[in-house]
Amino acid sequence: MPQVSEMAVPAVPVDRGPPDASHLLRPSRQHERPAPLMSEVFRTMLKKHIHVAFKRRRLLTSLWPAIMYSIISIVLFRIFAQIDSGNIRALLLALTIPLYLLLAVQSALQNAMAEIVTEKESKMKIVQEIYGLTPTMYWLSWAGYFSIVSCLCVLAIYVLLALVAPVMGKSSPIFVICLLVLSYLQQFEFAAIVSVFFNKLQTATAMSGFVNLLFLLLAEAMQGWLRGGSRFWWYLGSLLPAVNIFNGFAAVMFSEALYYCDESGCYQGISSKTAFASQFCFVPYDEAHGSPCPQWFPVFSAGESMIMILLDIVLYGFGAWWLEQVWQGDFGQAKPWLFCLDPAYMCPRRHGRRDSRDAARSLVQSDGLQEALAMKIRNLRKVFPEGKVAVDGMDLDIKEGEIFALLGHNGAGKTTCINCVVGLIPMTSGEAMVCGYDVRTELESVRRNISVCPQDNPLYDVFTVRQHLMFFASLRGVSEQVQETRVIEVLRALGIEEKVDQQCTTLSGGQKRRLWVASALLGDIPVIFLDEPTSGMDPSSRQHLWKLLLEMKSTGRSIIFTTHYLEEADVLADRKAVLARGRVEASGTSLDLKLQFGLGYQLQLQFPDGVVPDPKALSDVSELIVKHIPLATRKEEDAASVSTERREHIVAFTLAFDQVDKFGPMLIELDSKKQAELDELSPGSLVAMDKTKNAMSPEEQLEDLQRRFTLLEGERKATYETAKLNIQQNKEIITQMKEENKTLRNQIAVLRDEKPLSLEKTLEETMTV
Incomplete structure (x- = not known):
């Protein structure tokens, strides 16, 4: 059973970049059809x-x-x-x-x-x-x-x-x-x-x-x-x-x-x-x-x-x-050889083919209320030809209108599960229902009700961003009269409006991810699958997407996404499932997982491979944390970073749940001490963070202080991070940025003098969510 630990995650910051996307999220049904002609x-x-x-x-x-x-x-x-x-x-x-x-x-x-x-x-x-x-x-x-x-x-x-x-x-x-x-x-x-x-x-x-x-x-x-x-x-x-x-x-x-x-x-x-x-x-x-x-x-x-x-x-x-549908290639799901003689295929209406939005739904009992399921998986199993078991007896229920996260390390079965459900690859055994349709026998009906952001960004090399989105909008039945407006709105909401006429192949990895997220959000589709949507995105782009997905939650759409970052799942997901070796090891809300594993929160200090932390500085940090939380325990280990794939030395402090009321004062004092005395602990991180802060408003700087403390999901030592203290051994950069660091420290000092109560209150409220 993997270890899962969480710390409270701040609310998504107010973003100045993308405008309100409510018109995009609630498209006019007057101009759209469930399925195009x-x-x-x-x-x-x-x-x-x-x-x-x-x-x-x-x-x-x-x-x-x-x-x-x-x-x-x-x-x-x-x-x-x-x-x-x-x-x-x-x-x-x-x-x-x-x-x-x-x-x-x-x-x-x-x-x-x-x-x-x-x-x-x-x-x-x-x-x-x-x-x-x-x-x-x-x-x-x-x-x-x-x-x-x-x-x-x-x-x-x-x-x-x-x-x-x-x-x-x-x-x-x-x-x-x-x-x-x-x-x-x-x-x-x-x-x-x-x-x-x-x-x-x-x-x-x-x-x-x-x-x-x-x-x-x-x-x-x-x-x-x-x-x-x-x-x-x-x-x-x-x-x-x-x-x-x-x-x-x-x-x-x-x-x-x-x-x-x-x-x-x-x-x-x-x-x-x-x-x-x-x-x-x-x-x-x-x-x-x-x-x-x-x-x-x-x-x-x-x-x-x-x-x-x-x-x-x-x-x-x-x-x-006929061969296209019965021949099992690398992708897709082959039908039986005589599928065209099946009465259900020849006369779908007579044999109960249902409309996508009026299909009979399975029900789930939740808090005494009956809620419809957007997706239901029972005993899903996928074994590849070489004998590798990618998904092993998975069961999942995902409700309509909720955001659901699939968490796990590489190879845990997240992407394979989604690929089976959308019909990208055939499942070996088990059942999957989407909007009341069976994935095995009613795949075309399933696909009319889903959108997908694939993991590997396939693109037409001759398309511009505008042409790509308008093409998929047409497949989704978005009227030509509103396609241009919808495309601009979704790009603006994701912060890449200026790339609208740029060739798709010239986009960066993060921009391609946002392009495919935009493709998945076009049209009035009830179920959306996002496979690692923030992979390759910078922090600002990630915040744009978080805000957009949270706004979409009010439209009643179901969003299923995979991620390596537990902070991301904590911010976005109503419920989450932790996968390991193709099985669901744990599922539920953040509070359910905390209570189930009972490991407390973790506060981490991370050092790149080759950087030796100053012993005195570490001792001062330990004394400060123990002063506020006497039962805090310290652990050091070397692990591979999920996002940078580099070796890191990690110093982690485990903080008990029942001490959450002391987190606010501890974080404030820790940050103050860090600015005053602990520069030698991670000199490279000061450079990286200060460069980022110069582009932030004072309110965003306060929230950035909170995002430095991350939640660790422990299986195979995979680290799920909020924002890392990126430590570097580059003395030349430290010298060049010395004056900028001093200026930033002065700004933070002035900010604390102006809003000391607001800072402490924000931190304490955040940590007690």
Whole structure:
């Protein structure tokens, strides 16, 4: 059982920076919907795909192969035109031009896989799904984007091969354009299927090149074999990608070079007359007047090829959608293989699919009152493939409208628990309910009611802060009319309004954390998960976020956050749970934990590795503390700091709960003695603190005195700190800051003379909370 100890934590200081965020926290329901319309999501995703592709120059990458292979085809056409033998010329045209057109279309496979897998590798795909994007809408948006790319490529090919050079000049423009568009769409759908199995761009790129080569050779090799077989083998072979495309282009080129005749005349090129012609003649013929064709050449008609391409588009599209949901990749939660035949999936209303806000909720008894649960976890267990048990039989109840903290060291299971609940990774066993929906069977409904601040800050490298927030606001159904206002308000509340047009990738680590917190707070979402939201933030930014989250508490939203800092949990959380080895070791309010473990408060002095504390100064501090609290005990140890990951020498004094009324006078005298006599105890810390105080108002300086004393949660010697005495061995800095230290001491002395009673009263009230 880990040791948990706490000291009273001051109220969050009044911050001068961010303005009132009440309008942000209580968004007008007149402009918002619980779930956005599919048309709005499709438009948002399509705009995102186009913007990202344009910024990454992927549109040009997709267009260039179409132009290059068309030029090669023109050159070959000019060369073959010099051949006198019509039969040889026709065969060369029909076997080479389709090959290069197929290469042009196949290049789309590699580009499409690069686009899709890049989004998977950056984790932006799973984040969008957590924010409510359904697999159906995800693939429809990609299909819309690829349709636009297809049209650009087809336009380039047709202009070059039909208008610049008469390679396909005899065929109907409608038939040629339709064949090209369908060919590109089929390749994009096939790329979607292949991309399901890859999560790394480098692997996907290599595999797409191999797949292209394999099907290219297969298409070429099957031409002679299929011509000697029945129509059944033609149709069966056309189910393979590349084969039916090659067949279609080959039929076009044969129709350009050969003849198809009927009662009304002879025709060349693909048209309504020749679209389904299964054989062509090398010379004009007229069987009705006794002039039969001397030599037929069988083909798989262009019309039949287009029908098979359409069939492949449907099959590949369904296959990509289905595989995406049943294949267990690195992220997400796979469904059963026959999930689409489940009556609950096919007819959700008839089988009790509930609205997110009206769902039947589990109830918890609290102080004699029935309260609804925002989240309920029973016997949650997660075992990774290598056998590591990350979460081991966890049980949690989180009420609606409360702020709940998950505490624990690295590896305790905090992030894994949240990842299981939001569907980022599948749980091994157990149950989890969010807003009345089962995470295993109703994940899409769960995701409509949650927002997440992920731990590792995934971002689109081409987005600005404004574009990032407006994109996720659109996924959350925030109306376009109020998106700009909401974005500015949330950034202002978090203190990064000036970064609104800055590239996301140029932000610091703390600014990226605030950006993702802002993303999670957009929209009227009932349950918000924040995974270490203050990680990497400076003290001022942390205070901005604390104030915003406390204001949100009045809106009825449930906030679940993880943290290493027990002070942060004490300030924000109504209740907290301490995790260790994947289990809940203790949970409850701050008072519950104090009474359960009964360790008292801890007052700490911390020294960086290599700094030797002055023995006389330490002795004076010990005597001062014992004078006020005779039963105080002293302990020294070396431990690793949670926030700086450096070794520190810690001198800790344990103060009993029943002596809390003496803390105020002791802290006042300790601070006075420190300013007057104890500079040698930690000279570096004076420099660091004084630099910070110069940016504070007098009231903030008084509150800063209280934040120096931190609460220690003892398992594995992990220290949860309020604000540390950062001690340094830098004599040069001490010399440079000597005059500034003197000025600060004078300011504090004047401040005490002006408000001595207010200071003592503030400290005593704080320590008795």
